[in-house]
Amino acid sequence: xxxxxxxxxxxxxxxxxxxxxxxxxxxxxxxxxxxxxxxxxxxxxxxxxxxxxxxxxxxxxxxxxxxxxxxxxxxxxxxxxxxxxxxxxxxxxxxxxxxxxxxxxxxxxxxxxxxxxxxxxxxxxxxxxxxxxxxxxxxxxxxxxxxxxxxxxxxxxxxxxxxxxxxxxxxxxxxxxxxxxxxxxxxxxxxxxxxxxxxxxxxxxxxxxxxxxxxxxxxxxxxxxxxxxxxxxxxxxxxxxxxxxxxxxxxxxxxxxxxxxxxxxxxxxxxxxxxxxxxxxxxxxxxxxxxxxxxxxxxxxxxxxxxxxxxxxxxxxxxxxxx
Numbered sequence: 001x002x003x004x005x006x007x008x009x010x011x012x013x014x015x016x017x018x019x020x021x022x023x024x025x026x027x028x029x030x031x032x033x034x035x036x037x038x039x040x041x042x043x044x045x046x047x048x049x050x051x052x053x054x055x056x057x058x059x060x061x062x063x064x065x066x067x068x069x070x071x072x073x074x075x076x077x078x079x080x081x082x083x084x085x086x087x088x089x090x091x092x093x094x095x096x097x098x099x100x101x102x103x104x105x106x107x108x109x110x111x112x113x114x115x116x117x118x119x120x121x122x123x124x125x126x127x128x129x130x131x132x133x134x135x136x137x138x139x140x141x142x143x144x145x146x147x148x149x150x151x152x153x154x155x156x157x158x159x160x161x162x163x164x165x166x167x168x169x170x171x172x173x174x175x176x177x178x179x180x181x182x183x184x185x186x187x188x189x190x191x192x193x194x195x196x197x198x199x200x201x202x203x204x205x206x207x208x209x210x211x212x213x214x215x216x217x218x219x220x221x222x223x224x225x226x227x228x229x230x231x232x233x234x235x236x237x238x239x240x241x242x243x244x245x246x247x248x249x250x251x252x253x254x255x256x257x258x259x260x261x262x263x264x265x266x267x268x269x270x271x272x273x274x275x276x277x278x279x280x281x282x283x284x285x286x287x288x289x290x291x292x293x294x295x296x297x298x299x300x301x302x303x304x305x306x307x308x309x310x311x312x313x314x315x316x317x318x319x320x321x322x323x
Contacts, residue, residue, distance in 0.1 A: 013051025017044055017084060021056055024082045032075055037061040041111040048154035055086035059111055062092040069321050072270045089268040094317055098310055102264035104257065106132040106162050123303075126189065127253035129163040131261060133185045134203070134232065137178075141210050144178040156181065179204060189250070199251070202228035206236070231255050235262035238282070238289040252300040255293075259286060259307055266314070273318050280318070287311040 018040075025038045042057040043049045058079060062071065072090050079085055091099070091114070099114070100121055105128050108115050136159055137144075144152065153176075157169040171184055186200045202225040209219040220237050223229045230242045231251040235258050247255075263286065266272070272279040290308040295301045 010047075010049060010051070014044065014049055016051070017049075017054070017056060020082065020084060021058075024079065024085070028075060028078055031078065032071070033063075035063045036075070038079075039113045041113075043155075045110070045112065046155075046158055048151055048158055050151050053151060056082070056084045057087040057089075058085055059089045059091060059114060061096075062090060065092055065094050065317070065321075067321075068092055068094075069270050069273060069318075073274075076271050090270055091268070092270075094314075095264075095267045098264065098267060098314075101306070102260045102267075102310065104128050104132055104135075104261050107135075107261070109162065123299075124253040124257055127250060127257045129165075130185070130189050130250075130254055131257040132163060133159060133188070134258075135261065137182060137185060138207070138210065141178070141207055144181065145211060147175040147177060148172065148181065150174055178207070182207060196228070198225040199228045199232060201225055203232060205229070206233060232258070234258055234289060235286070238285040241292070244293055244295075247296060249297050249300075252295045252297050255295070256300050256303045256307070259290065260303075262286065263307060263310055263314070270318075270321075273321070280315070283311055283315060287315070 021040055021044075028038060029036060038058060038060050040056050041059055043054040044056055048054075060072075060075060060079075062068070068090075076088055079088055089111075099118055103118070103120060105120050105122060105125065108118060108120055136156075140152075140155075148156070153172045153174055156172050157166075160166060160168040160172075165188060168184060168188060172181075182204060183200060186203070202223060205223050205225075206219055206229060209222075214222075216236055216239070220226060220229065220240055220242075226240075226242060227244065227247075228251075230237050230240065230244070231247060232254050234255050238259075266279065266283060266286075269279075287308055290304050290311070293304065295304055
């Protein structure tokens with residue numbers, strides 16, 4: 001079946017996907033109001049699009065904060081009737097105010113319409129690159145377990161080009177081991193401050209645990225390098241009460257960049273926050289982590305405080321929504 005799908009010309013496959021999306025968009029606006037905006041992003045715009053393998057990732061812009069959770073849930077349920085549509089990001093006035101401050105620059109460039117509407121504050125650019133690549137690796141971890149496919153090579157070539165490192169694409173090859181791919185990501189930033197192998201070992205431990213579906217608590221308990229794990233993946237291990245010490249500037253910037261991505265990601269998914277949802281606990285864990293950690297770099301510390309304030313304002317916003 002996979003081989004048959006590969007025979008379909010890419011542009012023909014893209015045409016089918018786009019027309020399917022456009023029909024669904026028309027019906028959604030007919031049902032829920034023409035003031036809502038819907039557009040696609042990611043693979044459908046890129047050369048690694050593959051008919052039958054790619055999904056349609058959708059951004060939805062709502063005109064108002066009113067009844068956000070209820071409205072987002074209704075629209076999401078309808079949009080997901082289309083089996084090609086997988087990931088939906090919601091943008092609404094409260095969230096849009098936070099986008100310039102929180103969004104990862106490289107993730108933003110994959111959403112051309114949002115990019116055109118956003119003046120992104122460029123900060124910690126190298127840390128944002130590393131965060132972007134690490135997020136891409138873990139979001140596709142299960143698909144990489146048998147080595148890179150031809151589509152994966154195209155996809156990772158795109159990622160490396162996106163972060164302005166096209167030279168790294170030459171190291172990619174079909175059936176490349178996922179551990180080698182992760183090592184390549186870390187070697188890319190070795191000259192900055194991640195030249196310590198402990199960071200790689202911490203990330204690879206988390207990658208192996210993800211495949212075996214070990215709980216995050218056990219992952220952290222079993223890690224030989226908990227500090228490094230906590231610094232580069234704080235969004236996963238914010239439930240811990242780990243105390244940081246002897247941190248490098250780059251790792252602190254990654255820490256801030258990861259939490260910025262996570263906080264905006266939670267804002268993009270208002271459907272997670274029905275009354276008494278466990279997602280509130282995750283937000284509170286993020287907030288506690290930001291309150292407890294003291295970062296050595298003054299700029300990182302200032303950003304950390306702003307992130308904590310963003311969570312507080314979002315929690316207040318959500319509490320008003322669920323009353």
